Amino acid sequence: MRKGKLSPRGDGPFKVLEKINDNAYKIDLPSEYNVHNVFNVSDLSSCVVALLVNTVFDEKSFGGWKRAxxxxxxxxxxxxxIDGSTPEPEIGTDLRNAWGRANNMVISWILNSLSRDISESVLYYANAKDIWEELEARFGQSSGARLYQLQKELSDLIQGPTDIATYFTKIKRLRDELDTLDSFIPCSCICSCKAKEKNIKSKQDERLVKFLLGLNDSYCGARGNILMISPLPTISNAYAFRNFQNSIQGNAVSSNENSGEVFMSNAKTGEQGKLLSPE
Known part of the structure; x- marks a missing residue:
């Protein structure tokens, strides 16, 4: 009979769902325990398995989880x-026990970063490499299929009801993953035609335009001012305009309210850019 949440018992291990703060963690306990699932670190110091990544993989965004x-x-x-470059030593060698402990530690890290259903499906694999390959075979997509999916998500992405920070994060995540699949490799040679710089600038401009196209109409004035800058800034510099979001939100409430000014520095010339006041 369970008299309290810290009473000795033979169940577990249990997944750490969330780090509340430096002193408390939320644990994935079965509902029949009928106890609060937040524990202090001092209570868990002997049994907590470290979380290597801040999100649990639940069949979504395998590429991002794998990268993390x-x-x-x-x-x-x-x-x-997990890549096989640290092979299992032969039985009876001095390194066998040390390798086994390290392998089990990696397995625990992987299991702890998976949802309960996925974790249980690979629980009895003997080494971390087999688990990694199983997850790759089950959830990894071919480059062509993933490239199509990412391009489709990117083409459909607009700001909509989300704030600009959330919209920027989504488009940045899709772009970063696309970069890992992109076969475009800028040449590394030194030439006088500046073709390499032009190709890179063209891709940067394409990303900026996509970002601006997806913004809500309340950003119309700022969008126009950005497009008038020559040369065009990168998408990150455009997002970093001071008070960009606050000035828009203020104008959304009342066109008579004071809007924040946006300051941009031209990285090429070192000259100060325009002060942008979104409509």
């Missing part, structure tokens, strides 16, 4: 356990 996991495992010098 790869970065985390590389930072911990454990990527070799």
């Amino acid at each position: 996991m790869w970065i985390a495992l590389t930072a911990k010098n454990k990527a070799g356990f």
